[in-house]
Amino acid sequence: MTHRRDFVKQVGLLAAVSCVRPELLLAAPTPYKAGLQLYTLRDYIGQDAKGVLAKVAKAGYQEVETFGYSPEKHFWGMKPTEFKAVLAGNGLTTPSGHYDLGNFLRSGDKAQLMATIEAAKACGQQYVIVPYLDEKLRATVADCRTLAAKFNKAGARCKSAGLRLGYHNHDFEFKPLEGTTVYDVLLKETDPALVDFEMDIYWVVRAGQDPIKLIKDHPKRFPLWHVKDMDKANRELNTEVGNGSIDYRNIMTYAGTAGLKHPVMEQENFAGDAFQSITQSASYMRKNLLTISKKA
Known part of the structure; x- marks a missing residue:
């Protein structure tokens, strides 16, 4: 007693x-799951999608992020429900996908948006990610404000369907534009209740920006990250996570501040075998990054 x-x-x-x-x-600490953006394997997945997904699981990934969906070809010939089943058979899930919403952003085409929402829900995703913005849509600050308003509308549609809308950056968003930047406008003009951001950390660093400062300045707005490392000798090339110049161990300590839920590895170019590279990255992530506590 x-x-x-x-x-x-x-x-x-x-x-x-x-x-x-x-x-x-x-x-x-609650471990994060290792995610892979399937664009990493774009040269292979169109030839044998089911075989590639099996190799992704064997490499140590638990989640995948899709790209390239179309209502005609679906996910590499698989309808969303079939794709979901194939993932499940390999112990995989798909929390997010990159979808072309260009028609909606240009003309307000709701049909494209609703078809995207239907596909995302059918395969079990929670996030619809806009992966790129046409240059003509972001030429001025006024254009960017118009985009932000459309993001809010799409975000409201996604929210009503039980999904979240997100935006994935490259480096052009950080170039000066009439005293500000595309990224600043989007962050300030979009409603945090409706629009999230997927921070591609490689592109943030390549643009000369500090990902930690962005996270501190905009807490809880980055539930997804692209964990993509930068080659030490050539900034224009990627390398395996942990083998490059970006200090992911330090950045990961701000995961709680960012509101991170899904770290997604992506590698766009390879010096050797792609499957060996993604396996190496998954191993590094599991050992060094994914057990960071999810504290706020």
């Missing part, structure tokens, strides 16, 4: 620990 004096000592010790190392009082 615990005496009152011992109880008081224990409370005092816990109080001291909470002041010095509050993270020690948190529950054990």
Whole structure:
């Protein structure tokens, strides 16, 4: 039986620990799942999608992010429900997909948006990601404000369907534009309740920006990241995660501030075998990045 004096000592010790190392009082870290953007394997997946997905699972990934969906070809010839079943058979899920919403952003074509929402829901995704913006749509700040308004409308549609809308950056979003940038306008003009951002950390760094500063300035707006490393010798090339110049171990300590839910590895070019490279990246992520506590 615990005496009152011992109880008081224990409370005092816990109080001291909470002041010095509050993270020690948190529950054990909940691991993130290793995700892969399938664009990484674009040269292979069209030839044998089912075989590639099996190799992705064997390489150590638990989640995949899609690209290139069309109502005609679906996901590499598989309808959304079939695609979901193939993923499940390999122990995979797909939380997000990159979808072309160009028609909607140009003309307000709701048919394209609704078809996208239907496909995303059918394969079990939670995020519809806009992967790119045509140059003509972002020529001026006024254009960018118009885009942000359309993002809000699409985000509301997604939200009503149980989904989230997100935007994935490259480096052009950080170029000066009438005293601001495309990215600043989108962040400020979109409603956080409706629009999220998938931060491609490689492109942020290549643009000369600091991903940690972006996270601090806009907390909880980045539930998805592209974990893509930069070759040490040539900034225009990718390399395996942990083998490049981006300090992901440090950046990952801000995962809670960012609101991160899904770290997604992507590698757009390879010096050697692509499947060996993605396996190496998955191993590094599991050992060094994915067990960071999800504290706020």
